[in-house]
Amino acid sequence: MSRLPPPSTRSRSPMKPSSGPSKPRQGATTPIRNSTPVRTRTKSAAGRSTPQKPVEKEEPPAVPAMSIKEQIALKRAEAKKAMAARSGGGGLDDMSSLEDAIPGAPAAPPEEDILGRWSVRETIERARSTGSLNLSSRSLQCIPPELYEIHLGITPDPLKSVPSPTPLPPSEPSAAQRRGKKDNPAWFEAQDLQTLKAFSNEILEIQHEISLFGSLKVIDLHNNKLSSLPHSFGDLANLTSLDLSHNALTSLPTNLFTFPELTYLDVSHNLLTSLPFNEPFASGRKFETSGSGFFTPSVNRANSPLPRLATLYVSHNKLSADAIDLVLPSSLVRVDLSSNPLGLNALPLIKKLGSFPALKELRFEKADIGDEAFPKDLTPTTPFLKLRILDLGETRASPEGVQAALQGLGREVDFQPTTEEPPEGVLQVTVGKKVYKEPWEIEAERKAKARAARLVHEEGINWGSRSGTGSGGKTGAAPAEKEPWEIEAEQGMLTEGAKRRLRAQAANAAATGTGSQNSSSSSKPTQKAEVTKEAWEIEAEQGLLTEGGRRRARAQAAAAAAASSSNSTSSVAKKAPGGLGLGEPSSPTSPPAQSPSSTFSLSNPQYYNQSTQTLTLPSSTPPSKVHSRAFSMAPKVSSISPSGSTSDLAVPVPSAPFAEIAAESFSANLRVLILSNRRKDRSLTLPASFGSALLPNLEELDLEGCNFPDMVSVCRIDPAAGDNDGLSPTRTTEPLIPLIANLFPRLLSLNLSYNMFSSSQLTTENLSALVLAAPHKKGLKRLGLRGNKFSELDGFIGLSEMFKGNREIPGWKLDELDLRDNEVPRLPAEMGLLPLEVFLVDGNPFRVPPRRIWEREGTKGLLSWLRSRIE
Incomplete structure (x- = not known):
């Protein structure tokens, strides 16, 4: 607690606010004693005063004595209330807030000077109003003595390493001071210092x-040149976050391990040789609150080592496993012991850490640790209940030894680390050289191996085994077993073109071998096997890569359909494959003729990108009626597509044709679906029946600009049924x-911008089902709600209730929320509890908080401002 000037000796007891002019003031300087007779005199007719009988006056109920701290707090409240009443009176006579209306008047100071535009003295002075001080990157050799003088009114003792620090120059007077107004806060407005940041000095x-400074909660002194800390540093028992990384510390004060509220401790990149967690408690002593006087800070001690510590970073020190006290905090969630010489006796430490119920992340990267710390009988005594990341990269541990030690864990163990957090129930282990892969890379490798194995199995392309069996039937030695990807690499099958050539080569070799065995039929010519071509190759041969070619193909298809319906004969047989009428004879190696429905499908490369597994449908806005020039070969559009809403016959008309997309062959692997600006027919189509998920691997959905209302029309159809089955779809x-x-x-990104959704859709139930992860749901990471009609955000207030007193919500993955260009009149303060990385609110009509809050400090400053307004 910061020191304050001693109160005046005239007020020995607290004064309660009076409720009226006639009410007597309680707690007066001269108290009334118990059972004291009070004699009153009355005047007689002769003018003399006549004594009356003594009257016993009843004493009011005894008021409990208040400490000096409570008296000062009460006076602060009375002074603030009086100032608020005076400034809020209004009227022409109220001139208290007139200065705020003067152009150029300085705005309220922000919480801290992030850009470093103020001098050191001015920063210290402003911290009296905010309780937060940022002196980072100021080339300071010590904490300025002016901090103690301005905030505490004391002069600190000189330091041995910095005996005479350079005094700070006086700060320049502000605009308010030049007008004769004091810029410093009054004594009752001063805030106790709670945050001190002096890193990179x-x-x-x-x-x-x-x-x-007993009220300090956050101290950040990383990237300095500290070699030791004073013993009194252990009296800052209200600390919740302490960062001392990148210094030269060789030890820590013993009392530091008695902090009851500390949750984050970072002492990495130092010279520590031991972590004596239990040293203050070794004698069995129980600490009690000390410092009951006003001028003595109150120090609360814990009775166990750091009972609330969740994050412990001690990497890049000189710690051995024997020098780490095994009486560790059981509340640990993340522990980093990387780059430490732990040695051969690390097994007790591993067993102790593995027994903690909340531990999720354990890192030993580049530490001196090996297979001796992971014996085969490890899991029966070390359950690792919630561990999700075990990093043993570049250590002496081997993949075989770690896998044998964790085989009885009862959970899935993944030895392929990715850049994303592993899912629930999976332990991600890194052993050896650390090579991170994206999830899509692992999935692509898995599919490539499965496809290669399938090709080898179906087509028999195994040249190693084929070389051991000749035409004479002699068998050689059995080839060594190889992975499918190794066989592909040796055979040159890593590209699609090479695979087609090898398939044709294998088929031709099989046909030639058959002909050589049957000598009687050797005179008959053998036909070469047909080479399968990709869809884009067929379209290129048929001239379908241009818009004109597609129009001619549609015209020919319509003409062929009209001819077949009227039973008229035409020269269809003279046309080239595909029905384009180019006059080319068909050849045995050409692909069979394909119908327009198969040529114009959603799997066409102009819609579906196989490499990125992305489907993009064109916008369904009506065609322009400015000019309606028709080509001579093309019939009217209405004769082909009655709706005429799209430029291609294969593209369905509804805004979100999920049923047609789910019927495609690529639907099981589809990851990105873009349906933006499709607002011709604002409806959805769904299959009449489907499993637990329609598109099981879809991760990104874009419905921007579709003008969807709150309630949309849903048509449930049966894709297997024909057009004339007589059944009407259910709407x-x-x-x-x-x-x-x-x-x-499995949706990770959802864009619903520029639709017509109202606040009735943003209920807590709907948002929980959409955003939060579940056993069969990944959880949303990005949600775009820009340009809708949201006026209330009550649903987000319900979500924020989960984060009151708890910042670790397993089902919460959302880190980006876009609420721009809506109709939000008020931004709820509870939204400051949401752990967002990007929070966009521009274009809404609210005025509080002001725009400068997020323009100057971004999302972090906006959320911090909102949290500070929570009552």
Whole structure:
């Protein structure tokens, strides 16, 4: 607690605010004693006063005595209330806030000077109003003594390493001071210092008077030159976050391990040789609150080592496993012991850490640790209940030894680390040289291996085994077993073109071998096997890569359909494969003729990108009626497509044709679906029946600019049924947001910008089903709601209730939320609890918080401002 000037000796007891002019003031300087008779005199007719009988006056109930701290807090509240009442009176006579209306008047100071535009003295002075001080990157050799003088009114003792620090120059007077107004806060407005950031300086030593700032909760001194800390540093028992990394510390104060509220401790990149967690408690002593006086800071001690510590970073030190006390905090969630000489006796430490119920991340990268720390009987005594990341990269541990030690864990163990956090129930282990892969790379490798194995099995292209069996039937030695990808590499099958050539070569070799065995039929010519071609190759041969070629193909298809319906004969047989009428004779090696429905499908490369597994459908806006020039070979559009809403026959008319997409062969692997600006027919199509997920691997869905309302029309059809089966599809009206949450469980990104959704869709139930992860859901990471009609955000307030007193929500993955260009009149303060990386709110009509909050400090500053307004 910061020191304050001693109160005046005139007020020995607290004064309660008066409720009226006639009410007597309680707690007066001269109290009334118990059972004291009060004599009153009355005047008689002669003018003399006549004594009356003594009257016993009842004493009011005894008021409990208040400490000096409570008296000062009460006076602060009274002074603030009086100032608020005076400034809020209004009227022409109220001139208290007139200065705020003067152009150029300085705005309220922000919480801290992130850009470093203020001088050191001015930064220290402003911290009296905010309680937060940022002195980072100022080339300071010590904490300025002016901090103690301005905030505590004391002069600290000189330091040995910095005996005479350079005094700070006086700060320049502000605009308010030039107008004769005091810029410093009054004594009742001053805030106790709670945050001290002095990282990236050249600080060599800390004054022992630092313990007088007993209200400090956050201290960040990383990247300095500290070699030790004063013993009084252990009296800052209210700390919750302490960063001392990248210094030269050889030890820590013993009392530091008695902090009851510390949750984050980073002492990495130092010279520590031991971590004596249990040293303050070795004698069995139980600590009690000390410092009951006003001028003595109150120090609360824990009775066990750091009972709330969740994050411990001690990498890049000189710690051995024997020097780490095994009486560790059981609340640990993340532990980093990388680049430490742990030695051969690390097994007890591993067993102790593995027994903690909340531990999720354990890192030993480049540490001196090997297979002796992971015996085969490790899991029965070390359950690793919630461990999700075990990093043993570039250590002496071997993949075989670690895998044998974890085989009885009862959970899936993945030895292929990715850049993303592993899913629930999976332990991601890194052993050996660390090579991170994206999830799509691992999936691509898995599919390539499966495809190669299938080709080898179906077509018999195994040249190693084929070389051992000749035409004479002699068998050689059995070839060595190889992975499918090794066989592909040796055979040159890593590209699609090479695979086609090898398939044709294998088929021709099989045909030639058959002919040589049957000598009687050797005179008959053998036909070469047909080479399978890709869809884009067929389209290139048929001239379908241009818009003109596609129009001619549609015209020919319409003409062929009209001719077949009227039973008229035409020269269809003279046409080239595909029905383009180019006059080329068909050849045995040409592909069979394909119908327009198969040529114009959603798997066409102009819509579906196989490499990125992305399907992009064109916008379904009506065609322009400015000019309607028709080509001579093309019939009217209405004769081909009655709706005429798209430029291609294969593209369905509804805005979201999920049923047609799910019927395609690529639907099981589809990851990105873009349906933006499709607002001709604002409806959805769904299969009449489907499993738990419609598109099981869809991760990104873009429905921007479709003008969807809250309730959309849903048509449920049966793709297997024909057009003339006599069954009409079922049509219903359903809310879109909960429908999307049920259809796509692996969705990571959802863009619903520029639609017509209202606040009735943003309920806590809908948002929970859409955003939060579940056993069969990944959880949303990005949500775009720009340009809708949202006026209330009550659903997000319900979500923020989960983060009150708990920042670790396993099902929360959302890190980007876009609410721009809506109709939000008020931004709820509870939204500051949401752990977002990107929060966009431009274009809404609210005025509080002001625009400068997020323009100057971004998302982090906006969320911090909102959290500070929570009552």
